[in-house]
Amino acid sequence: MARSSLPDADRIGVLTAATLLAFALTRVLPSSELPLRLTLGQFFLVYPLSLTTVMTLLAAGISATGMDWLLRGHPALGSRPTAIHWLLPTLTTFVVGVPLSILPGGPSWWAAFAVAGLALVAVFTAEYVAVDPSAPAYSLATGLLTALSYAVYLILLATLRASGPRLVLEIPAIVLASGLVSLRTLYLRLQKWEFFWAGGIALVSAQLASALHYWPLAPIQFGLALLGPLYALTSLAGNLGEAASPRRAFVEPVAALALAWGAAALLG
Numbered sequence: 001m002a003r004s005s006l007p008d009a010d011r012i013g014v015l016t017a018a019t020l021l022a023f024a025l026t027r028v029l030p031s032s033e034l035p036l037r038l039t040l041g042q043f044f045l046v047y048p049l050s051l052t053t054v055m056t057l058l059a060a061g062i063s064a065t066g067m068d069w070l071l072r073g074h075p076a077l078g079s080r081p082t083a084i085h086w087l088l089p090t091l092t093t094f095v096v097g098v099p100l101s102i103l104p105g106g107p108s109w110w111a112a113f114a115v116a117g118l119a120l121v122a123v124f125t126a127e128y129v130a131v132d133p134s135a136p137a138y139s140l141a142t143g144l145l146t147a148l149s150y151a152v153y154l155i156l157l158a159t160l161r162a163s164g165p166r167l168v169l170e171i172p173a174i175v176l177a178s179g180l181v182s183l184r185t186l187y188l189r190l191q192k193w194e195f196f197w198a199g200g201i202a203l204v205s206a207q208l209a210s211a212l213h214y215w216p217l218a219p220i221q222f223g224l225a226l227l228g229p230l231y232a233l234t235s236l237a238g239n240l241g242e243a244a245s246p247r248r249a250f251v252e253p254v255a256a257l258a259l260a261w262g263a264a265a266l267l268g
Contacts, residue, residue, distance in 0.1 A: 157223035228260025
């Protein structure tokens with residue numbers, strides 16, 4: 001593999017360390033909650049703002065700006081914008097921060113911390129390689145990014161379900177994650193922005209999540225029940241974008257949806 005297709009080891013090390021440091025600080029700094037209250041007519045919402053929330057936002061910001069900094073050293077970037085490469089690192093940072101914030105101190109927390117570091121290195125490296133379609137590892141990088149997108153989405157859904165937030169807090173998170181995952185996956189496949197499809201998929205995901213919110217589903221069941229439609233619709237959009245035949249365009253999405261929902265039913 002050509003050396004120029006890989007990120008600078010020092011830069012990726014600094015970026016990963018800075019992101020993880022934001023999470024590590026939550027273990028040593030005192031934490032207290034500040035309730036944020038929102039009142040709109042008869043609607044009343046309280047959201048507890050804590051140090052963990054602030055540090056997770058900080059870590060996500062570090063990932064986004066650090067990804068831009070990392071890509072500026074890519075010889076094939078030129079004057080192209082880097083915003084598309086921020087999406088998955090930012091979402092991954094949010095998701096890996098959840099178990100780090102709820103796990104008790106000890107071996108389990110350090111294991112999650114190590115896994116988080118490996119996940120961040122993987123996504124930073126893959127996004128860097130994906131800048132240049134002629135890179136030897138481009139296909140591997142895009143495949144890894146697609147797999148990570150769906151894995152991060154599934155983890156986010158399961159975590160949301162396990163934490164039991166109110167519907168008004170759950171739906172915006174699902175809409176944002178669904179839109180970002182579908183948008184990034186379609187861009188990797190078609191090399192163009194598919195805002196219409198991403199918005200439609202996010203809307204469908206929100207509708208399904210609203211219906212499933214009150215069902216007695218385990219976290220992994222809830223995640224699979226929403227991952228199936230997301231994957232199916234994203235795959236359908238990709239197939240249609242590649243001008244596949246109607247039969248071929250629908251076979252994979254239907255099979256994936258049946259598999260995901262079948263797995264969710266079996267886990268019940």
